[in-house]
Amino acid sequence: MMLMFARLVTLTGSPRKSMPWAMGITEYVNSHSPLSVTCWAGSFGYPIGTVAWTAMVESEAALAAGTGALLADPGYLDLVESAQDLISSPGHDVLREAIYGEPGDPPPIGAVATVTTATAIVDRMGDALGWAVEIAQHVEGVVGSSVGVLTDVFGTMGGIAWIGSQPDVAAADAARAKLNADGDYLKRIAGSKDLFINGSGHISQATRIA
Numbered sequence: 001m002m003l004m005f006a007r008l009v010t011l012t013g014s015p016r017k018s019m020p021w022a023m024g025i026t027e028y029v030n031s032h033s034p035l036s037v038t039c040w041a042g043s044f045g046y047p048i049g050t051v052a053w054t055a056m057v058e059s060e061a062a063l064a065a066g067t068g069a070l071l072a073d074p075g076y077l078d079l080v081e082s083a084q085d086l087i088s089s090p091g092h093d094v095l096r097e098a099i100y101g102e103p104g105d106p107p108p109i110g111a112v113a114t115v116t117t118a119t120a121i122v123d124r125m126g127d128a129l130g131w132a133v134e135i136a137q138h139v140e141g142v143v144g145s146s147v148g149v150l151t152d153v154f155g156t157m158g159g160i161a162w163i164g165s166q167p168d169v170a171a172a173d174a175a176r177a178k179l180n181a182d183g184d185y186l187k188r189i190a191g192s193k194d195l196f197i198n199g200s201g202h203i204s205q206a207t208r209i210a
Contacts, residue, residue: 002098003057004150004163008042009091011049011083018086022051023210025079029053032073035066038106038208040113045204052206056103060095060153094152096161100133101148111208112172113165118192119200120158128195132160135188139164142182143175158197172205 011018019041026039035055042050057063070076107113120128129151136147145164152159166172179185 001059002103003060003063003153004054004094004096004098004103005057005063006052006054006094006096007091008046008050008052008094009087010047010089011051011086012088013086015049018049018051018083019209021079021083021086025076025083026053026210028076028079029070032076033066033070035063036106039210040206041209042204042206043112045115045202046206050206051209063095095154096150096159097153098148098150099129100136101146103148104146107165107208108167109208109210111165111167112169113163113206113208114172115204115206116162117200117202117204118160118196119156120160120196121194122158124195125158128158128160128192131192131195132162135185135192136162138185138188139179142178142185145175169207 011022022039022041026037029035029037035057037053037055040052040054042052055063055066057066129149132149136149139147139162143164145166147162147164150161150163152161164175166175
């Protein structure tokens with residue numbers, strides 16, 4: 001079992017100050033904890049100023065051990081306190097379990113990730129997960145890159161996420177064009193009827209900055 005942890009915050013003020021802080025705390029965490037963290041700037045589908053830190057962990061216990069060490073680290077706490085004027089609302093933590101796709105090396109800085117989420121109808125969860133994996137496999141065949149399928153461990157029951165990445169924006173454009181031109185993909189999307197809560201689908205995009 002692999003879990004993906006993500007912490008999202010919306011930073012305010014000038015990017016001249018907020019982005020260097022976000023990258024700096026990422027570097028600090030990577031050098032002062034066992035966690036391997038990447039930092040992403042939300043571009044579409046997120047509030048302006050959204051930053052997400054993500055890490056793959058083997059268990060919630062491993063995550064707790066890594067974050068626990070940081071909460072006892074004065075240097076880390078100093079960095080958190082230095083950003084008090086940059087964060088106007090509480091952040092949000094997400095923990096998801098990977099059910100399809102082998103996590104490889106993190107994508108390079110500048111990579112673009114597309115995150116699609118939807119909430120399954122709870123009594124159709126098994127069927128929804130089967131469809132989720134099938135559509136991910138189809139997309140992989142069309143665009144030529146991997147797509148992970150994950151389920152929310154906490155929060156609203158039935159949450160499913162599909163996450164794929166491309167090395168840059170141009171590659172993301174090309175992948176989206178291939179998918180939109182694939183008639184079989186559109187037919188398969190129709191197969192999701194009655195599996196998910198109406199209106200729960202959401203697509204967002206982020207770029208790796210550290």
